[in-house]
Amino acid sequence: MDGGEKKHRFAKWAILALAVADLFVWLALAESGRQNFTEVRFFDVGQGDAAFVQTARGTQIIIDGGPGNSVLEKLGRPMPFYDRQIDWMILSHPDGDHLSGLLAVLENYRVDNIVWSGIGKDSAECRQWETMIAEEGARIFEVSARDKFTLDGGAVVVEILSPETESAGAKEGSNNLSVVARIIHKNRAFLFTGDIDAKKEELIFRANPDLRADVLKIAHHGSKYSANEEFTAGSAVAAAVVSCGKNNRYGHPHPETLDLLEKYDIKTLRTDEDGNIVFRTDGERIFLRTEK
Template identity: 40%
Template structure:
């Protein structure tokens, strides 16, 4: 009986292994040579996983808890524990918490942040983990560009100046704004940026035009102005937001504005995870 149980256990384990391998093989074939952008449903927060055509991984924010770990586990092969670049858009907990555990579970090659002063316990733990592992930390500033090969690059559009060590009243408006392009596919990620950053970006003459816009501050009424929307001119707008959240996000003003401009609205509270696959010209969307 003992031998039979052992054999059954081994057979079950082998079957599960084959099933997992098959799932990830199919996924890798579907994504091969494409730009993949996953907007994870992490509740009231942000977490975005990017896989480049050359299979580099970029994680922008980590959500309000450790739920991002399960999302990464379903999006990456179980043996793949490396992330090339982690970006913390700003140190609010709904963007930060999940990243702390990511640093402990994955080999992170580089971190991009603003370096603003913030003294919450969670942020201090984040900094201690970076220092303890000696992970290279780069301060975001406009003009930086990360080249991932194959005509794929990530450009930093904001902050306009080095914010390292600065004390600020509104962390939302220190958010890193970045633009990802792969040939003719483009995404604009704005963190929790609100009207003041939008105005600065317009005045800076940055190239804001993008196919997909990650809506600022979860669809707050204080973000996504008409002028900014005209400059970006997106076909799709992703709102990362928690169901029935206490803030009333997204604002009806924002969703109505998007509808008037003919922009397709995709919400994580309604659709769950939202995935884009780009071949450099066209997109396929999956929910």
């Protein structure tokens, strides 16, 4: 990357300042140095989900891999070419638009820790997933609500909010058995929801009445069955991200979901329109930029 490009890219950084309650303003901001930030990146992988988190100490987490293998090219941006290792991999659920890219990542990177529900699906890809993770040599965590991981000596926490433990016996993975995870750096939190529906969001909200997040990945690509009002208002204090493909055949995101976000004045970003969506937080301020 030459200096000119770097300058141009960083000029696009903006700050999400949480002025009062749910209000925020956008201000241009110069690059503020990387080392104290957790970076959360939603990749534009078409119709699907893929996100990448790098903590201040360099711990890397990939959450879903999108369809196909475009995630490999996307990873080239935050990761230098010589870095062939990823610390944590989280699979929300074994549908192809979340899983396929992770198979490509497993083929191309060494992964140290793998987190999923343990609830598979009768598909060739899911069988491949189960074989590959068994052979990866990673620590495998089959998680459910109330599990928690601390990273960077406790500076970053990953809380699992769903599925419930009693789902463990389920034979077939489904949208509503998605792993829901909140990643917290000091006072800021990012919520990853897989493809759960509004009813499940309501249950999670009831079980966690103090649930709060600053950035919410809208569940199920903004489908009309997702985005419970209380859950959304409480967990998208600064911004919401819709991960979906351009002109996708499902009509995602649904107008009702977008109306709800507008009603609460929630800054909404879409991978189909904005490209890759990148947040950085020092645990207080949140910076945002998008890249095509």
